[in-house]
């Protein structure tokens with residue numbers, strides 16, 4: 001648990017001031033240090049997070065190893081630790097022992113966790129999210145949930161991107177979102193408004209992501225219906241202008257996975273030092289794009 005600042009308050013202040021908190025996925029343990037160093041040098045508050053694919057498909061090893069690496073290498077004056085995407089049903093539609101993962105993160109004193117019941121029927125997503133909220137809030141840990149589906153983790157090919165966007169496939173419904181937030185008391189909501197996850201399975205994990213867009217009008221409806229910080233997943237590969245507009249209408253946390261992971265993987269072909277240098281450079285580039293240099297001055301004022 002962060003001894004210097006509380007994630008709930010920082011996210012609320014960020015939401016009120018239209019500032020985004022970038023959240024970087026750790027696909028390999030040595031990424032923690034360059035991510036934290038870049039945040040410190042830019043005086044930007046950010047989140048370091050790990051998800052199941054980071055652990056199972058790449059080199060993050062385990063929830064515990066990321067927590068230890070965070071303890072050793074990250075500066076908690078500028079960073080929080082988050083458990084990303086604990087799915088109730090995974091991308092192969094198999095059940096996941098979500099309770100064990102959430103409990104582990106709570107025991108390790110993560111600042112926040114994400115329960116992803118988005119593949120479940122609405123009522124089941126509500127009841128599991130509510131249960132996680134009760135468990136986590138008892139320890140002052142924040143909870144992110146997902147409604148609608150941000151695609152890309154599936155092992156099969158997606159429909160063409162333009163079709164997803166035009167038909168709003170998987171988009172979060174604002175009316176359902178309003179109900180969901182009231183019923184669960186969740187802290188932040190991951191919404192589907194055009195972004196997609198980077199491919200993480202099969203050959204496509206080495207390919208560049210498609211350029212995604214954001215349906216700003218749709219996002220604004222969700223913002224008005226919910227009134228809580230919204231989270232954008234699949235942050236890599238969205239045109240920066242869309243992201244800047246999205247930050248004005250509720251997006252308070254943005255997840256970046258693919259771009260930092262691929263920067264690390266490119267660099268490590270040379271050596272570890274180059275890999276970390278690459279990660280640091282990408283993080284700084286994104287801080288610049290999201291205009292969050294010195295965000296600590298406003299967020300902790």
Ligand SMILES: [Zn+2]
Pocket residue numbers: 085150197233234255
């Ligand atoms: Zn995600």
